[in-house]
Amino acid sequence: MTEYVVRAATLDDAAPIARVQVQAWHEAYTGRMPQSVLDGLGVQKQTRMWERVLRGEFASPGSGVWVAEQGGEVVGFASAGACLDRDALPGRIQLYAINAVAAHHGSGVGQALLDAAIGDAAASLWVLDDNPRARAFYTRNGFALDGAVQDDDTWGEPIREVRLVRSGR
Numbered sequence: 034m035t036e037y038v039v040r041a042a043t044l045d046d047a048a049p050i051a052r053v054q055v056q057a058w059h060e061a062y063t064g065r066m067p068q069s070v071l072d073g074l075g076v077q078k079q080t081r082m083w084e085r086v087l088r089g090e091f092a093s094p095g096s097g098v099w100v101a102e103q104g105g106e107v108v109g110f111a112s113a114g115a116c117l118d119r120d121a122l123p124g125r126i127q128l129y130a131i132n133a134v135a136a137h138h139g140s141g142v143g144q145a146l147l148d149a150a151i152g153d154a155a156a157s158l159w160v161l162d163d164n165p166r167a168r169a170f171y172t173r174n175g176f177a178l179d180g181a182v183q184d185d186d187t188w189g190e191p192i193r194e195v196r197l198v199r200s201g202r
């Protein structure tokens with residue numbers, strides 16, 4: 034297993050997080066979601082969004098962002114906070130995002146980020162329906178489908194997502 038430094042993100046991490054997000058989405062989602070969504074992603078645009086997140090403009094209770102570095106380079110990130118679902122159970126947290134560049138898949142970076150972001154807490158997350166690698170990762174971490182499905186149009190076109198949940202461990 035490769036060694037990573039996982040730490041709370043700072044405002045200086047906005048551009049590296051954006052770079053990872055854009056690269057990871059292209060690597061993981063090409064052919065799995067509308068290409069127009071991927072084409073609409075840009076590092077500058079995402080940097081501005083992450084700057085707002087890291088300034089706390091979208092903060093939910095207990096929210097945070099973490100980065101994983103190897104050799105001083107950000108290779109992955111995760112964000113989590115209070116569950117935003119209308120039917121959220123009290124105390125449940127939500128993993129909002131977790132991404133790592135493909136060169137680090139299977140290295141332990143995803144596990145390190147998940148552990149930093151939500152630990153063993155009762156949690157939920159939404160994942161692209163057609164993402165078997167991610168779904169297998171979450172299943173290994175105690176998550177299971179709960180039957181909820183949504184078409185997330187945040188990115189301009191509907192993206193089919195399924196919800197996974199787990200009780201605290």
